[in-house]
Amino acid sequence: MTTDATNDATAGMTPAEIAERYGLHQMGVRPGLREYVRSLWTRRDFMLVLARSRAEAENQNTYLGRVWDILNPTLNAAVYVLIFGLLLKTRDGMTNVIGFIVVGTFMYKFFQDSVTGAARAIPRNLNLVRSLHFPRAVLPISSVLAELAMLLPALAVMAGFVLVSDRWMLHLDSTPNWRWLLIVPAVLLLFMFSTGAGFVLARLGARWPDVLNFLPFVLRIGMYASGVIFSIDHYLAGGGVLATIMNYQPVAVYLNLARQAMLDEPSAQLSGELWLVGLAWAVVTLVVGFVIFWRDEARYGRD
Amino acid sequence: MTDEFDVEVDADDLTPMTDGEVVLGDPSVVVDDLHVTYRILGTRRKAVEAAPQGRMRKLVGRSLGSTGGVTEIHAVRGVSFVARHGESIGIVGTNGSGKSTTLQALAGLIQPSQGSVYVAGIPSLLGVSAVLVRKLTGARNIMIGGLALGLTKDEVEERFDEIVEFADIGDFVHLPMTTYSAGMAARLRFAISTAAVPDVLMIDEALATGDAAFRERSRQRVDEIRRQAGTVFVVSHSLASIKAMCTRAIWIDKGLVRMDGPAEDVTAAYHEHTRARSGPAKG
Numbered sequence: 001m002t003t004d005a006t007n008d009a010t011a012g013m014t015p016a017e018i019a020e021r022y023g024l025h026q027m028g029v030r031p032g033l034r035e036y037v038r039s040l041w042t043r044r045d046f047m048l049v050l051a052r053s054r055a056e057a058e059n060q061n062t063y064l065g066r067v068w069d070i071l072n073p074t075l076n077a078a079v080y081v082l083i084f085g086l087l088l089k090t091r092d093g094m095t096n097v098i099g100f101i102v103v104g105t106f107m108y109k110f111f112q113d114s115v116t117g118a119a120r121a122i123p124r125n126l127n128l129v130r131s132l133h134f135p136r137a138v139l140p141i142s143s144v145l146a147e148l149a150m151l152l153p154a155l156a157v158m159a160g161f162v163l164v165s166d167r168w169m170l171h172l173d174s175t176p177n178w179r180w181l182l183i184v185p186a187v188l189l190l191f192m193f194s195t196g197a198g199f200v201l202a203r204l205g206a207r208w209p210d211v212l213n214f215l216p217f218v219l220r221i222g223m224y225a226s227g228v229i230f231s232i233d234h235y236l237a238g239g240g241v242l243a244t245i246m247n248y249q250p251v252a253v254y255l256n257l258a259r260q261a262m263l264d265e266p267s268a269q270l271s272g273e274l275w276l277v278g279l280a281w282a283v284v285t286l287v288v289g290f291v292i293f294w295r296d297e298a299r300y301g302r303d
Numbered sequence: 304m305t306d307e308f309d310v311e312v313d314a315d316d317l318t319p320m321t322d323g324e325v326v327l328g329d330p331s332v333v334v335d336d337l338h339v340t341y342r343i344l345g346t347r348r349k350a351v352e353a354a355p356q357g358r359m360r361k362l363v364g365r366s367l368g369s370t371g372g373v374t375e376i377h378a379v380r381g382v383s384f385v386a387r388h389g390e391s392i393g394i395v396g397t398n399g400s401g402k403s404t405t406l407q408a409l410a411g412l413i414q415p416s417q418g419s420v421y422v423a424g425i426p427s428l429l430g431v432s433a434v435l436v437r438k439l440t441g442a443r444n445i446m447i448g449g450l451a452l453g454l455t456k457d458e459v460e461e462r463f464d465e466i467v468e469f470a471d472i473g474d475f476v477h478l479p480m481t482t483y484s485a486g487m488a489a490r491l492r493f494a495i496s497t498a499a500v501p502d503v504l505m506i507d508e509a510l511a512t513g514d515a516a517f518r519e520r521s522r523q524r525v526d527e528i529r530r531q532a533g534t535v536f537v538v539s540h541s542l543a544s545i546k547a548m549c550t551r552a553i554w555i556d557k558g559l560v561r562m563d564g565p566a567e568d569v570t571a572a573y574h575e576h577t578r579a580r581s582g583p584a585k586g
Contacts, residue, residue, distance in 0.1 A: 010385070015335035018385065019421030022329045027411035027420040046450035053447065057438045060479075128435055131428055131492075132451040133411050209344065298414040 030297045031135075040135045047138050051145035058150065073154045077105045077161065084229045093234025098165040099263045104228035106158045107258045110151045110187075111194050111251060112219050117143040118198025119205035119212055122300050129301035136300045137293055140202040144195045148187075155183065162262050174264065182261035185275075189282040190254040196285030199293035206300050226251040233267040250281040328388030331423040331534040332409060332503060338417035339379040339404050378404040380558035381418070388423070391525060391535040393545030393552040393566055395573045401558040402538045406505045409536070423534075424502025425453060429492055441467075441476040441483070441491055448495035462498045469520070470494040485512040497524050504528055505536040510544065522548050542570040 010018050019026070031039065059068040085097040094100045121139040122129060129136065159180065166175035204211045225246065226232075232252060236243035246252060257278050259268035379401045386392055396402045407413045409420055410428035435444045445466055449459035467476050470491040472483070480488060489512045496504065510521055525535050525548055537548055545552055545566055552569035554562040562569050 010330065015333045015383070015385075015419070015421065018330050019333050022331075022423065024330065024333060024421035024423050027422050027426070028408060028414040029419075042453070043450065045456045046447070049443075049446050049450060049456075053436065053439050053443050057436075060438065125436075127437075128447070128451065130407065130412055131435065132448065133425055133427075134451045134453075301412060 028298050030294070033291070033294060036135055036137070036294055036297065040137055040141075043134055043138055046134065047142040047145060050138065050142035051149060054143065054146035055149040058146075069150045070153050070157050073106050073109055074157055076109055077102045077158075080105050080229050093231040093267060095265050096162070096165050096170055096263055098169070099162040100231070100259065100265060101229050102158055102161040102165075103258050103262050104255050106151075106154055107187075107190065107255050108223055108226065108228045108251070110147055110154075111190060111254070112223070113150075114144045114147045114191075114194035115197050115201050116215060116219070117147060118195075119201035119215055121198075121202045122206035123209065123212075126301060136297055137199070137290065140198045140293065141195060144191065144198050147194075148191055151187065155187070158262070166263075172264070179261055179270075183258060186254065186257040186261050186278075189257065189278045192282035192286045193250055193254065196282070196287070196289030199286075199289030203293050203296050207296070222251060225249070226255055228255065231265075231267045248277060250278075250285065253278045253281060327390055328532055330385050331388045331390075332384075332386040333421040334382055334384050334405075334409065334418075335420070336418035337379055337382045337405065337408055337415050337420060338377070339401075339408050339413060340416040341376040341378055341404075343374045343376060378558055379408065382555065382558070382560050383418075384553060384560065384563055386534050386536075388532040388534060389529050390551060391529050391537065391549045393549035393570070394536060394538045394555060395540075395542065395545060395552060395570065396555040396561075397577070400555050402555050403507050405555060406507050406536060406538060409503070410505055422503055426503040426505060427452060427496045427501040428505045429489075429496050429507060435480075435492070435495075437480050440479055441470075441472060444480055444491065445476075445495055448492075449498060452496070452499055452501075454499055458499075466491075466494040466498050469497075469524075471517070486514060486517070489513055490517055493521055493524075497528065500528055500531050501533060503534045503536070505538075507538045508540070510537075510539065518544070542574055546570055 010021075013021070018024075030036075055069075056066070059065050062068060064071065081098055081101050085101050118140040121143045122136065125139050129139075159176070163175055166172045201211065201215070223229075226249070227246070232243070232246045236246060247256075253274060256268045256274060259265055260270050260274070382401075382405055394402045394405070404413070406428060408415050409422065410426045411420070411422070412428060435448050439447070442463075445463060446456075446459055449462070450456065454462075467473075470476075470487070470493070472487050472491055475483060475487060476491075480491075483491070489510065493506075493510070493513075504525070506521075506525075510518055513521065525537075528535055535548075537545060539545055549566040551564065552562075552566040552573075553560055554569050554573050562572055
């Protein structure tokens, strides 16, 4: 069986020539960027199913199940409202302290869970990576999508918090209003930014698992540097370089956009400029992050 | 009688190869001087050198023993061969000889550190760990596996019943895979991976946990794939399985091809070698 027509036909050819002649493609090499995007697009159903499965499996082993999707951010917000809003009284420069903190913590929690999940995307799915061949970018994307799916019911809770605190504590008749719809593009931009940042962290997390231990501390500093529970403007009222950096760094921008949508705060008045900054951060981070992730495509799951 | 070496006797029940039906086609897999190097974190080849004196130094030495160490393992050291459409190839070798690593590189799941692998179409690897996502139900795993293999949602749903039937897992399909036995998981994985006839299928010990009936069914499936011009690789320690399922065998030893030829010849030589190595106590 070793001597037949094909064997004679390939005699004297190099392996690369044989591969070329019979239309074989090389394994273990990174596909071109365009080809990669195309194959990713054909797996969009795969991403959605993975995201849904992950969102469903999250609280599978608890009695309350998916109620935790709502309970978790609510309790998280309640703790911060209690400590920072009521006990430490960092409410200077805010109109609605509860609304301010609730919007901040809900949005930041989405960002935090998204990038943490993305950083673990490859190690967590090592079984999949080691047995099936698909564009690996599916994993960080579906991980952030799962967080988005869990954020949607939480947004309703967030709206409830703002409504109650505005109407019953501040007696503002202007709530709710059409401006609330801006929360949709605000979340969309934050989703794009989180996915981009998630790509970078997914590559780092796959290569240096130590990053996963380091990440929580960075995110905790990020939380205080982004004005999640207090107004940056109020504490850096003098302006200057530091205030500019603090106000225009992406996470602070997205928190501000969400607050522009949901609240009527002096530090977060409607600003077209800030929306453009948010759009720029989102697009640039998503594209750069994607390319950074793609560059290591052939190596994921190798060790 | 070379079969006495095999631990499992089930493989003897397999009906013999239906040889001659399948005409070998064009090359489907070309492996050219393949090298694979692994990186293992947190280990040192010599964690404990000279035992440090003193209680404190011992404590420090012990806690630093696994810090910052990276061990490189050169698992495959220059494997080359050409496989063709319609061929089923058994890969034999002792534990740690680089069989599984070679398959993973063939499947494009790990990157060669040197050399190259060319494959026709999308390869599918059935690995030792059969579970895709442990927490999820079998049904969800079927969907995930099918979509990852490039099927559409509709195609997966279309083949769903067939997959469940082939895997023979019944109502377990609606339970998380944590509740599955090793054999059930392996059957489900096999059914998923062959739902779309793969161009190149690689089976890495995945059949070892199945029972005799399943092995017979999977052997038929392998024949079917070969007839449809697929190429099948089988890694197994059961030489009887290799002989029953494969036309050709490759013996890999210490990361190199030691022998490549008809399954009958290679398994015989390999058997001879292992018997010699295990010493007179065995013979």
